[in-house]
Amino acid sequence: MKEIVAIIRPNKLDEVKDSLEELGCHGMTVTEVKGRGRQLGITESYRGSDYRIDMLPKTRLEIVVADEQVDNVIDKIVKTAQTGDIGDGKIFISPVEEVVRIRTGERGNEAV
């Protein structure tokens, strides 16, 4: 099992969610977060003065899937969240040792 953490544009959430549903991947945890990448944010101008806004609003998705599904999920996220402009986000993948469904006590792939 793997945990996929995807940082995406907030306005791409619905598209990503729908495309993952097509794969049968329903479970996810979504958080509104702030952050920045290599470009160090954007510039805003108020009454003629420029300010660098270096923490931008992003959406963080946490998804745990079985090993064989990982590539499909990543492909879907990349395809739907991509605009080609700076700020599209990143995906991080890490191994998951165990998953437990609290309602039933099931473990492993059954619980994902």
Added chain:
Amino acid sequence: MDPVLNSGDTAWMLISTALVMIMTVPGVALFYGGLTKKANVLNTMFMSLIAFSIASIIWVLYGYQFAFGEDMLMGIIGNPANLLFSGIGVDQLSTLATTIPETVFIAFQMTFAAITVALISGAVVERMKVSSWMVFIAAWVSLVYVPIAHWVWGGGFLAQLGALDFAGGTVVHINSGVAALALILLLGKRKDTKLLPHQLGYSVLGAALLWFGWFGFNAGSALTAGGLAGSAFIATNTAAAAAMISWVIIDYLKTGKPTVLGAISGAIAGLVAITPAAGFVTVQAAVIIGLVTSVVSYLSISYLKPKLGYDDALDVFGIHGMSGLWGALATGLFAAPFINELGTGLFYGNPGQLLTQVIAVVVVAGYSFVATLIIGKVIDMVMGLRVEDKEEIEGLDINLHEETGYRI
């Protein structure tokens, strides 16, 4: 005009009074509230709310009487014959607006005193103690606003000199702008001096309510429901519209994009600049006054402020002080006798009017600056002007009011 009550005039003045009230609460409160940081939104709005209340009480108890009482001490102050509102009859007509009841004139002028002091708050937000602000309101309305209102509007020495100020270019805008500058010199800079509006949508609503209320402010200053009110109304709208366009053009030239804050800043600057001139100038002059004023305020905010290093948080001096200054001088240039027989400016053959306007500006700005410095210094020595560092960093809403604007 015969001193006979005119119900049309009276109705218009009651409505105008209510319109000017809307300018302070919610107009200024929303306009300023949206421009501050999230953690200070309630404190910023409270400064306008409490200003309206304290100024209202002072005005009816003694402020009006000193400002508009019969002139005494060679034009310095009015004779307070009706202290504590005593002796003012329900049906008694105003001496300065002879077709409306005195009570209506008092109420109309009350809303001017309130908005003038509320305007100052925009410069000092995010760092001033709320207790000191309340004491400041009482002292400033009594010792600065009231005498200046007498000098210019109440028959005092500037009125006798022939100074023109239709609805408050000097009494309201230069006065509040310069007082704001004096107070921030005492307070010092905020720890974080950025202007990063937390909710610009509030400011758009606030500016729109200011614009709406300004029709009562300027057209109401005709004191009758007639042609002069109509002329002031259209001049007001024209200048605001021209100034918004002018600011947007500057934005385009500077950054290639029109900013929303620029658009509403321009509109406010235009409304400020036309205020002293509204009942004296033609629509064509209003266009010029509006187009020029955004340049004046923009340059002041973008170049003067950083160069001199004062922290005028929401640009009260830059917009009200500087556009008020331009408007007062423009009145001396553009006042047309066929609009209002009381005013003839330089372009209609009376260069002396411009000189009179300069004198009025210098006297009002000078007095407002020095008197505000003294009031501020005394408050600072007695109770302190500025909040603790910790309170400023954490935000004033939670520390001074034990409330937060947003629970999300």
